[in-house]
Amino acid sequence: MPELPEVETIKRDLEKVLLGKRITDVCVHNPKVIRQPAADKFKKGLTGAVIKSILRKAKVLIIEFSNGKFLAVHLKMTGQLVYPGDGTRSRVSFHLSDGKNLDFNDQRLFGELHLLDDWRHLKFIQSLGPEPLEVNSGQFKEMLSSKKTKIKPLLMDQTFISGIGNIYAAEILFRARIHPERPANRLSDEEKELLLKEIKDTLKEAIHCGGSSIDDYIRLSGEPGSYVKHHKVYGRGGKPCLTCKTTIKRMALGGRGTFFCPQCQQ
DNA sequence: AATGGGACCTGCGCGC
DNA sequence: TGCGCGCAGGTCCCAT
Numbered sequence: 122m123p124e125l126p127e128v129e130t131i132k133r134d135l136e137k138v139l140l141g142k143r144i145t146d147v148c149v150h151n152p153k154v155i156r157q158p159a160a161d162k163f164k165k166g167l168t169g170a171v172i173k174s175i176l177r178k179a180k181v182l183i184i185e186f187s188n189g190k191f192l193a194v195h196l197k198m199t200g201q202l203v204y205p206g207d208g209t210r211s212r213v214s215f216h217l218s219d220g221k222n223l224d225f226n227d228q229r230l231f232g233e234l235h236l237l238d239d240w241r242h243l244k245f246i247q248s249l250g251p252e253p254l255e256v257n258s259g260q261f262k263e264m265l266s267s268k269k270t271k272i273k274p275l276l277m278d279q280t281f282i283s284g285i286g287n288i289y290a291a292e293i294l295f296r297a298r299i300h301p302e303r304p305a306n307r308l309s310d311e312e313k314e315l316l317l318k319e320i321k322d323t324l325k326e327a328i329h330c331g332g333s334s335i336d337d338y339i340r341l342s343g344e345p346g347s348y349v350k351h352h353k354v355y356g357r358g359g360k361p362c363l364t365c366k367t368t369i370k371r372m373a374l375g376g377r378g379t380f381f382c383p384q385c386q387q
Numbered sequence: 388a389a390t391g392g393g394a395c396c397t398g399c400g401c402g403c
Numbered sequence: 404t405g406c407g408c409g410c411a412g413g414t415c416c417c418a419t
Contacts, residue, residue, distance in 0.1 A: 123412065231413065287411095336411065355412095394414105399411090
């Protein structure tokens, strides 16, 4: 799914158009995506609520309402929020006081909607590691020092550091010239510093571009995010490295497709 | 504690 | 044209 830059993009898009608007009705086309409470309570709890603020924690979007409730949205692999929505692929549609709809689409039905009294109660959120843009160098070195695991799966471990997924893990490691299988605690101090720099730079640049549209991710308006044109390795297996022309390799790591340059990344 | 596999779902592209 | 397979941005759960 959407990783941190995509979710941050949607958060900023939502802020521009939804603040102060009221939900007048909720139309549930597929109750499976509503994790709590039951669909009828979910609908009742949201109808009449006014949108007060939008938050993001890692890959989770949180909509705060004036009545004190929170709607947590996890898009997982194929979730989308679309405004104004036309309902064509909607799993849940939120009708708003401006006469338009906010559609939650999700082809694969992995996405989750939670209506809560306090988003801090969500177990997944309680387990999250720090936001990558808020980690400093000393802290990052300390975090890595006790980890013998391979660096790429570690970057995607949301309890270690939150918000990085499969695409950005690949791009970040390419930029830091680090092989995805390197044990985390065996990176040199210089490599750890470079790695953190590339984490922050990559995520910031991707946010600036509105994220990476591959397959399903789109912005709130339906427009694509343009960071995909900056991708150097993700999805480029068999093609020449843009730096050294060596063939980009694809391997499975932790069950996930992993792209890297065997020459540039050591 | 860490890793690996399968599960949750739908749909696409590929080779035969 | 049609079928079966592998694959997909995430996370959870269980076994080892």
